[in-house]
Amino acid sequence: MAQKQTIGDNKKPTLVSINRTAIDPNGCIGSLYNGYRDVLCEKLPWSNEDKLTKVLKKPQCIMKKGKKDQNESLLQIINVPEGLRLSVLLRPTGNNGIAAIINYPYPINEYTRFLLYSCVYEEEQVSEKLSKKQKMVKSVISLASATHIITCISYGIDVVVVLQLPFDKALATAIDDALQRICIHLNDEQNVLILKSDDEHILEQITNTMVYSNIPSLMELSTVYDVYLYIDENKNENIHRPIMYTLQPIKWLFPDYNEPNAYFNLIPPEFDREVEQYLIYLSNVLKNIKYSLDFSDNGLMYKYLEDQIYKKQCQWLILSKMHDHIIARLRRLIIDLRKNRTTVSKRDQLFYHVDHVNFEKSAQILQENLNDFKNKEKLIVGLRDQHFEYCNAAQLNLTKYNYEKTLKCKLKMKDRNNKILCTTDTLNKKNGSKLNLLRNQLAKECEINQNLYITYADFSYSTVELEDIEILTTSQTNNNKKSHLQKSSSTVTKNKTSTSQQSLPSSPIINDNINILLLGETGVGKSTFINAFVNYLKFKTFEQAQSNTPIVLIPVSFLMTVGDDFQERLIKFGDFDSSNNEDFDHPGESVTQHCRMYEFHLSDNDEKKLCIIDTPGFGDTRGLDQDDLNMQDILEYINELTHLNAICFLLKPNASKLHTFFRMCFIQLLDLLGPNAYQNIIFCFTNARSTFYGPGDTAPLIKTMLKSFSINNIPFKKDNTFCFDNESFRYLVALQNGIEFNNDEKHDYKESWSISVKESYRLIDYIHGNLITYRSNNECKSNKHAQVEISHMIRPMLTTMQNILQNLILSKTNIKNKSITMFPKAIHRPASICLSCKPYPLQFGNFWIARNIPHEFLKTCLVCSCTIEQHIAIHYVLNSEYSNKSVSNHPEEMINMVNQLCTIGAEFDYFLVHITRSSKNDLFLPGLLRMIDEENKLCQSQKPDHLNSQLIKELTRLKCQYENRIEEFKSNQQLIDLLIINEHITTIRKYPLIQMQLDIMKQTQKMMTEPYEVSQD
Ligand SMILES: [Zn+2]
Ligand SMILES: [Zn+2]
Known part of the structure; x- marks a missing residue:
């Protein structure tokens, strides 16, 4: 789809028509268009007799291979016209449909494939006799910021499937072969399908698949085979979805119109490309860092260095903000150029602006940190082979004065000897030989002595500064002498043979104590x-x-x-x-x-x-x-x-x-x-x-x-x-x-x-x-009791509702065998989430999940400068995973669950407000509203957003249901009694997802209120 240029009468300013991919599908013949920003404006009144319709059917399917250091941009690959590509890159959050490909989250390499299919079913054009109308509509234009008018639209299917093949030459060849056959079949309808019986199986080996299209239902597909079936099934339908707009300048319709917006300056192609390359470079830097944060195998890191990962995610958000600033500046420049308000000069200032320098610096530091993570991962694996237990000292709340005692105390168990190797990354670098010597020595001792447990205490992220690598020893306690240290609980894994389990006492208090x-x-x-x-x-x-x-x-x-x-x-x-x-x-x-x-x-x-x-x-x-x-x-x-x-x-x-x-x-x-x-x-x-x-x-x-x-x-x-x-x-x-x-x-x-x-x-x-x-007597629960229990349940109820809805939406689309699983995790220090700070966006297929990074408070927030009122205390963090399990519940069952949670939420609120007079912040409704707000913000900033939009619809429906339930109560002047509330509490506790979160909250509480014990000696 090369750019089409029509040169008009030489005496008048040249009238150049331009092509624009229909990113916004709402354009019609006669729609006004703002070419400076590449957005649709209002529509002129246009009757059907002024349109000419041509029916065609031209399918085209090709496959392209990716390259490691791809010079061609993703937008070029899908044939987005020059000029528009710049606009798309300059508004990274405003592109839906096929242009959302710019958010493709994985790196491109020689095992990436692009399957492009487009089929124009119909073309619409303005008819010759429209000149009569010109005067009538002129007044409308003066109000608009339009530079162009849509004069031609092609309708049909436009889709690109981006595939990541496994890094295996033979397998890749087999997949390529099957893809080629799909291409041939889609290109020529006369051909019978020549797919082999095992093609479907071969195509299942594809690692990642993302579909971008002007057809919403195509974007919900998750395999190339499904896309193929969809196209094949719909080949006789007349699909009326715009693919491409052809635009004429305003002056083409109104030759004597002379407002500033009648002039549109095409940017010189060399400069256009230069800016494009620069924008692609910036977005790749951002993407690659995010990719290594989100998609590389972070299992070990999440287990031991979760806080450090949160810090990196915060830093990424800052980097992304810097990126926004650079883009905003370039966007202003490009618009000014198109308006002919400025000329291109001082290139250095453009690309080596102070913003750019800061961006580069931050990106480099972040990248280095991520490399350190990789090395840490290797270290942990190596230590495991030597039977070391890895322990991140930053998670133990140690202080400079007591770390030795506390560490010993926290790692000490009955009937075991411990040797704890304390060190930091910096010390290791300075004195690698000493580290290796001690490591090997301990590993050997451990092999000989079955009763010795060895731990690697990593102080790299702790506030405690170690002077040198050292070994702490704790010895087996004598059973005859009572030790006050024995029962102290620990947040580190203690058993090297059994699977890692966090050992926490089943009850924080032993019955004999005087409380x-x-x-x-x-x-x-x-x-x-x-x-x-x-x-x-x-x-x-x-x-x-x-x-x-x-x-x-x-x-x-x-x-x-x-x-x-x-x-x-x-x-x-x-x-x-x-x-x-x-x-x-x-x-x-x-x-x-x-x-x-x-x-x-x-x-x-x-x-x-x-x-x-x-x-x-x-x-x-x-x-x-x-x-x-x-x-x-x-x-x-x-x-x-x-x-x-x-x-x-x-x-x-x-x-x-x-x-x-x-x-x-x-x-x-x-x-x-x-x-x-x-x-x-x-x-x-x-x-x-x-x-x-x-x-x-x-x-x-x-x-x-x-x-x-x-x-x-x-x-x-x-x-x-x-x-x-x-x-x-x-x-x-x-x-x-x-x-x-x-x-x-x-x-x-x-x-x-x-x-x-x-x-x-x-x-x-x-x-x-x-x-x-x-x-405490569990049988006769007071109102206060119920209030305390409910206040614990609100967040688990809301997150469970959200999770069920996400999986319900996934199961309704064609995405099979995929679901989102929640993982609550206890925290070892008080934390809150900030409502003003932007959450870290995680992409699961086409679903966006907002991860709220926990903020720690001392007198003020240690992470952001927002006020204390903008923070909500949390008792656990919530991580999610995109797993290959399909949802086990029936859709109808899931809807019932969500409805029940919402109705009970309304009754809880009614009880809290009218019976216990709780403060507003603890209620169910504000939580629900916050969730809707968060989803709305995600939709504004992340594309594609159709799955999140569906989630908003569902949540809004629940909000109405909530309001109806409250109204019912009010109009009946109903009182809710404790018996019903206690029944609800029991019902809610039966949800496995909720029970899991409640259990984790208890773990957090135990970790945070871990008793301080005092020595008698
Ligand atoms: Zn904040
Ligand atoms: Zn904060």
């Missing part, structure tokens, strides 16, 4: 209290405490006024690291984000462990919403506990009023736990020296609050009230920091220490002697 839930306002000093409390239990006298090193459960820092001139000193206690829960730059300002358990062995009762559950403080400086989130976290955490011994509220004794959230917290907790837990509530006061070890002004406030509840059996008396003075503990820490005190001060602190010790033991005795352990 104390500690609640309190931000700034009340929970961390100090926990530290002080265990030290009171450990050191009965002040002298003992002074002559020993205090126990550090939580690193804390505080300001202390010392000396006669009231100097302020910052006192630090424990290891400090950015990965910790607390905000150390701002002492006292707690940013504890999750519940965390601290364990301590009671010295006179070795069987029992004291477990203090630290919670995020309420009255959070980040506002009430954050308080809500924190409360949710607390409720979720205790919902998973087997039992609670005490619920301890920590207060200051001389408060002038109680924080509003204190009341809310109280009510919500009681709601969740029910009346059985009332007796287990205790009150602890800190800084009680000033009130002579009594609850002070706070006492009447609590009494008033308790009275205001309709329930009146919550005790608040001397028995369940405990007063401490943690100043004495601060004093102890200050001593460690080298601060001196006078004798009076010493005396005071000594006294308050002994009182605090007494109170500590009274507290333990009270729990032992007076309290019945509270156990």
